[in-house]
Amino acid sequence: MRVIIGVDWSDQSFAAITQTFQLYHPSDVTLVHGIEFGILEHPFVAQAGNVQGYDDFRHAMVDSGRQVVERAAAMVPAEGTSIRKVTEIGNPTQLILDSASNLAADLIVIGARGRSRLSEVVLGSVSHRVLLHSSRPTLIVRGAARTVQRVLVAIEDRDDADRVVRWLTQHPFAAPVELCVVHAVAPIGINEPYAAPEINAWWEDVQRYAEELVQSTAGKLANSHYKVSTKVVQGNPVAVIEQEAKDMDLVVVTSHGRKGISRFLLGSVSHAIVHHVTCPVLVLR
Numbered sequence: 001m002r003v004i005i006g007v008d009w010s011d012q013s014f015a016a017i018t019q020t021f022q023l024y025h026p027s028d029v030t031l032v033h034g035i036e037f038g039i040l041e042h043p044f045v046a047q048a049g050n051v052q053g054y055d056d057f058r059h060a061m062v063d064s065g066r067q068v069v070e071r072a073a074a075m076v077p078a079e080g081t082s083i084r085k086v087t088e089i090g091n092p093t094q095l096i097l098d099s100a101s102n103l104a105a106d107l108i109v110i111g112a113r114g115r116s117r118l119s120e121v122v123l124g125s126v127s128h129r130v131l132l133h134s135s136r137p138t139l140i141v142r143g144a145a146r147t148v149q150r151v152l153v154a155i156e157d158r159d160d161a162d163r164v165v166r167w168l169t170q171h172p173f174a175a176p177v178e179l180c181v182v183h184a185v186a187p188i189g190i191n192e193p194y195a196a197p198e199i200n201a202w203w204e205d206v207q208r209y210a211e212e213l214v215q216s217t218a219g220k221l222a223n224s225h226y227k228v229s230t231k232v233v234q235g236n237p238v239a240v241i242e243q244e245a246k247d248m249d250l251v252v253v254t255s256h257g258r259k260g261i262s263r264f265l266l267g268s269v270s271h272a273i274v275h276h277v278t279c280p281v282l283v284l285r
Contacts, residue, residue: 001026001171004105006096006126007033007072009064011144012111017075018145019280020109023250025174030084031072032099034092035065062089093129100136106171109139112274131271131283137167141280148173148249148280153181153217154241156269160254161217163284168252172225179221180248181214182231184240207232238272245277254284 003026007013020026065087073083086099100108112127131138151173155161168179185206214230222228233240245251255270270283 001107002028002030002103002105004030004032004096004100004103004108005072006092006108006110006130007031007068008092008126009068010111010113012113012141013068014072014075014111015143015145016109016111016139016141017072019141020139021077021174022145023139023148023173024107024171026081026107028082028084028103029076030086030099030103030105031069031076032086032092032096033065033069033072033088034095035061035087035089036091062087092126093133096126096130097133100134105136107137107139108134109141111141131274135285137282137284139280139282140274142278146249146279148175148177150178150180150248151250151252152241152245152248153179153252154237154244154273155181155183155213155217156237156254158213161213163254164252165217165220167284168221168226176225176227179218179226179228180231180244181217181221181228182233182240182244183210183214184237185210185232185234186236187234237269238276241269241273242276245273245279248279250280250282251277252282252284 001024003020003024005017005020007017017031020029069085069087073085076083084103086095088095096108096110099105108130110127110130113125127140131140153164153168155164210232211230214232218228218230231244233244241251241253251273253270253273270281274281274283
């Protein structure tokens with residue numbers, strides 16, 4: 001497995017490194033640190049503005065970037081793991097995404113500092129932007145790293161289920177875990193007595209579909225590495241997953257890859273979950 005890990009001096013960043021190796025035994029790890037100067041990225045701007053001490057500042061920032069990557073590299077188990085270090089001046093998000101694309105990474109890992117959704121929109125967040133623009137599976141780590149024993153797998157439809165099964169089969173966790181496959185059935189909110197028989201019949205079909213979906217997914221995952229249970233819950237998907245995740249060590253969800261106005265209007269369950277649960281979240285593409 002090839003993994004890209006975005007690093008900086010935050011505790012969450014170092015927790016993301018530890019969490020990666022709690023979950024997997026990657027053979028190839030690339031540690032990426034972007035040094036962002038904004039408008040001062042180009043020396044001629046600083047010269048034109050007569051910015052005092054710019055050269056010393058630039059050298060200090062570059063040296064700090066190298067130090068944090070070296071510290072991160074010291075946390076990576078050396079045995080069986082190839083370590084690549086990338087420290088460049090530029091936008092951290094773009095550097096992480098470009099590295100993942102150029103190296104054909106299987107997974108991007110990044111720590112999240114816990115900003116609210118509003119502050120992310122206003123102030124920006126590397127984890128937010130990576131999750132928004134990445135086309136690859138992304139692991140978002142909040143808080144301290146934890147031993148993963150119980151994993152909540154949230155699926156919406158058969159396409160979601162297929163992607164989850166494919167990933168968990170191709171990239172099993174480092175240690176056996178308990179999986180709970182959950183599907184949330186959103187209530188329809190219709191109260192029309194004349195249509196009650198038709199609605200009841202339709203609702204029974206929905207419930208049967210949900211049960212068959214989680215059962216078939218569980219059947220494909222059941223092996224010596226995974227102990228699998230299933231659950232169908234009525235309610236808003238984000239609220240259901242938030243509730244079910246309280247006793248879990250990891251949540252696995254899929255992203256439908258909405259962009260632009262469709263994402264704004266329709267929202268994103270995967271992105272909302274990242275903000276509502278406290279454990280790490282693995283978003284599959």
